[in-house]
Amino acid sequence: xxNITPRAFTKSSSFGLTNAVFIGxxxxxxxxxxxxxxxxxxxxxxxxxxxxxxxxxxIDPGGNYVNYVVPGIILLCAGFGSAxxxxxxxxxxxxxxxxxxxxxxxxxxxxxxxxxxASLARNSLATAVVIGVAFLVGFRPSANxxxxxxxxxxxxxxxxxxxxxxxxIGLVSGSPSAASSYGFALLFxxxxxxxxxxxxxxxxxxxxxxxxQPITPVIETIRGLLxxxxxHDQAWWAIGWCSFILLTSLIWCFIAFQKKAGRR
Numbered sequence: 441x442x443n444i445t446p447r448a449f450t451k452s453s454s455f456g457l458t459n460a461v462f463i464g465x466x467x468x469x470x471x472x473x474x475x476x477x478x479x480x481x482x483x484x485x486x487x488x489x490x491x492x493x494x495x496x497x498x499i500d501p502g503g504n505y506v507n508y509v510v511p512g513i514i515l516l517c518a519g520f521g522s523a524x525x526x527x528x529x530x531x532x533x534x535x536x537x538x539x540x541x542x543x544x545x546x547x548x549x550x551x552x553x554x555x556x557x558a559s560l561a562r563n564s565l566a567t568a569v570v571i572g573v574a575f576l577v578g579f580r581p582s583a584n585x586x587x588x589x590x591x592x593x594x595x596x597x598x599x600x601x602x603x604x605x606x607x608x609i610g611l612v613s614g615s616p617s618a619a620s621s622y623g624f625a626l627l628f629x630x631x632x633x634x635x636x637x638x639x640x641x642x643x644x645x646x647x648x649x650x651x652x653q654p655i656t657p658v659i660e661t662i663r664g665l666l667x668x669x670x671x672h673d674q675a676w677w678a679i680g681w682c683s684f685i686l687l688t689s690l691i692w693c694f695i696a697f698q699k700k701a702g703r704r
Contacts, residue, residue, distance in 0.1 A: 480524065481566045484517035485573050491636060492577050499637065507581070510574045511662040512635025514595060515655065517570045519630065521563035522602040523623035528555050529610030530619035552607050552693060559603045560596070567595060581666040591665040594678060598658050601682040602626075604689035611696040629655045634663075654681040 488509065496505035532551055571579075583591065606623055613619035632646070633639070633655040639647050650656055657677035664671035 477562060477566070480517070480521040480562065481569050483520055484513050484566070484570050487516065488513045488570070488574060488577065506574070506578045507667050508663070509636060510571075510579045511659050511666065512630055512633070513574070514567055514570060514662065515598060515635065515659055516627070516630045517566055518563050518595065518599045519602055519627050521566050522559055522599060522606050523620070523627060524606075525555050525559045525603050526606040526610035526613065526619040526623040527616045528559075529607050530613045530616040533611060534615060552611070552697065556600075556603050556607055559606075560599055563599045563603070564596065567599070582668045583666045587665045591662050594658060594661055594665070594675075597679070597682050597686075601686040601689070604686055604693060608689045608692040608696060611693060629653060630659075633659055635659050654685065657681060 488506075491499075491509050491513070492506045496509070499505050500508065529552060532555075581588075606619075606626075609622050609626075610619045613622060630636075633650050633653060635655065639650040639656065642650055657674040658681070660669070660674040661671055661678040663669050664674065
């Protein structure tokens with residue numbers, strides 16, 4: 441049996457309690473900011489309605505465009521919701537509250553973890569709403585239970601990855617408005633992927649960008665799992681890209697936090 445010293449147990453319990461406190465704080469802040477939550481849901485829904493009913497007939501006269509576009513809208517929803525993490529983190533880093541946390545016997549980095557977990561919960565809810573609306577506008581996936589679970593796993597991995605990425609952006613930003621601008625720039629990536637049209641319809645120079653950026657393999661994996669289109673090696677690329685960005689973002693967060701808040 442492994443021996444656990446009382447001191448180690450106390451530190452572990454304190455760390456878990458600290459994270460729980462900051463997660464609760466971030467969730468309460470999210471519930472108070474109802475406008476951001478509503479926009480995180482409404483914007484992807486409006487885009488889905490726009491592409492389905494306005495552009496869908498021209499892109500696919502057969503009426504099957506909704507099945508093609510929904511995976512891209514899901515990731516757009518996840519990205520838009522994750523972007524607010526950058527603003528929340530930047531706000532905490534610039535309003536002096538981190539200095540107050542440093543005077544307490546707690547792990548100050550837990551404030552970032554709290555924002556990430558709250559964002560994951562918020563974005564999962566928004567994604568569920570978007571999927572529900574997709575069914576109402578005609579989305580008819582062919583996935584079985586296992587494929588649904590795999591698709592949801594990829595979606596959650598994507599949300600977690602980009603939430604940590606936006607948290608790192610919030611840490612290095614000089615202000616919440618700057619963090620919002622940086623986050624908004626990243627939201628253009630889905631438009632330069634296979635989210636809304638096949639990449640082979642793009643100019644040759646743009647196909648290289650669209651086929652080799654992180655969003656496309658994630659979309660193609662989700663689309664293949666839900667609608668039965670070929671996945672090939674896209675799933676491995678999706679997991680590889682997400683793992684690489686997640687690890688890089690975690691290291692970036694740790695280094696940036698130590699530089700900004702100072703080592704305890």
